[in-house]
Amino acid sequence: NAGVTQTPKFQVLKTGQSMTLQCAQDMNHNSMYWYRQDPGMGLRLIYYSASEGTTDKGEVPNGYNVSRLNKREFSLRLESAAPSQTSVYFCASTTLSGSSGREQFFGPGTRLTVL
Amino acid sequence: AQSVTQLGSHVSVSEGALVLLRCNYSSSVPPYLFWYVQYPNQGLQLLLKYTSAATLVKGINGFEAEFKKSETSFHLTKPSAHMSDAAEYFCAVTKGNTGFQKLVFGTGTRLLVSP
Numbered sequence: 001n002a003g004v005t006q007t008p009k010f011q012v013l014k015t016g017q018s019m020t021l022q023c024a025q026d027m028n029h030n031s032m033y034w035y036r037q038d039p040g041m042g043l044r045l046i047y048y049s050a051s052e053g054t055t056d057k058g059e060v061p062n063g064y065n066v067s068r069l070n071k072r073e074f075s076l077r078l079e080s081a082a083p084s085q086t087s088v089y090f091c092a093s094t095t096l097s098g099s100s101g102r103e104q105f106f107g108p109g110t111r112l113t114v115l
Numbered sequence: 116a117q118s119v120t121q122l123g124s125h126v127s128v129s130e131g132a133l134v135l136l137r138c139n140y141s142s143s144v145p146p147y148l149f150w151y152v153q154y155p156n157q158g159l160q161l162l163l164k165y166t167s168a169a170t171l172v173k174g175i176n177g178f179e180a181e182f183k184k185s186e187t188s189f190h191l192t193k194p195s196a197h198m199s200d201a202a203e204y205f206c207a208v209t210k211g212n213t214g215f216q217k218l219v220f221g222t223g224t225r226l227l228v229s230p
Contacts, residue, residue, distance in 0.1 A: 004158070031215060040124065042157075042205060042222040050215045058217075090158055095215055100148040101166030101209075102216060106158035 001026050004107035006091050009100045013081045021076040021110050022089030030096035033058075033076040033104065034066060037086040043090065049074055051096055081114045088112070117142045117208045121221035129229050134178075134193040136224045138206035142185065148189040149207040149218065150180055159205065165189060176200070201228045 004025045013019055025032065030051045035043040045058030047066040055066050063085060065077045074093075078085060086110050092104040122137040140146055145159040147166050163174025170182040176199075180191045191204060206221040 018132075040222055042220040044220075045217065048217065092159075096215060101164060103149075103161040103164070104159075104216070104218060106160070108158050109156075 003027065004091055004093055004105050006089075006107035006110050008110060009108065010111045012115065013078075014115050015082060017081050017104075018077070018079050019081065019112075020078075021089055021091075021112075023074070023075065023107060024073045025091075025093040025105070026072065027093065027105065028071070029093035029105070030071070031094050032068065033092045034076045035090045035092065036060065037090060037109075038087050046076065046089075070107070078112075081112075083114045086112060086114045117146060117210065117219050119148075119206045119208050119219060119221040121204075121206050121224050123224055124222065125225045125227060126141065127227040127229065128196045130197070130198055131195050134196045134200065136191040136204050136206075136226065138180075138189045138191065138221060139187050140206075140208045142208060142210070144210050146208045146210065147209060148180075148182060149209075150174065150178070150189075150191050151205045151220075153203045153223075155202070162204070167220065187202070196226075196228050198228050198230065200228055208224060 007022045015087045033048045034046040049055045049068040091107040094104045118141045120139045149164045150162040152162045153159045163172045165182045173179045203225045205220040
């Protein structure tokens with residue numbers, strides 16, 4: 001199993017450009033998440049998908065959109081990139097059934113720089 | 116709403132010394148608590164979790180944490196630090212027994228281990 005995979009690993013954009021970050025998991029998980037990590041701020045939730053067919057805003061959704069393409073894939077789109085979106089982006093997944101004490105599995109991250 | 120506070124953005128120890136990373140939580144309902152570790156240029160991985168069973172939780176790599184309700188704390192300890200423990204550590208909280216999991220992360224503590 002590859003676990004959670006993310007593409008690309010690195011990306012440099014100019015202000016105003018758009019791009020889509022891809023995430024896929026092969027663990028048959030229901031729930032998927034997008035986080036951003038900034039120095040001194042920990043991980044903040046951007047969007048999440050509790051199950052296939054649903055998406056919801058997290059703590060910092062402005063400037064982003066998401067698509068839950070199928071059970072495996074959850075993409076994050078920046079329509080018009082801004083320097084404030086320079087960050088490391090992580091995708092994660094977990095199962096939905098049972099209690100909320102389950103492990104989230106994280107991808108390796110995408111390092112995005114917006115000039 | 117749930118939240119966690121990690122005291123100390125950086126902690127420095129010598130190899131062989133005790134590691135103590137602090138986490139205090141705020142929750143209006145019984146929480147589930149997690150410690151995740153992030154090695155350089157990698158995603159996060161679960162170190163250990165508290166899900167209302169035993170209050171002393173043992174994790175991977177010799178780490179353990181004790182849930183203290185009276186102190187609203189979940190501090191992470193390891194008796195003897197190893198060079199390979201150098202990483203960033205995140206405490207996280209979620210509501211217990213809700214099915215869907217939404218984690219709230221602390222700002223992280225970077226552990227530095229010197230020879």
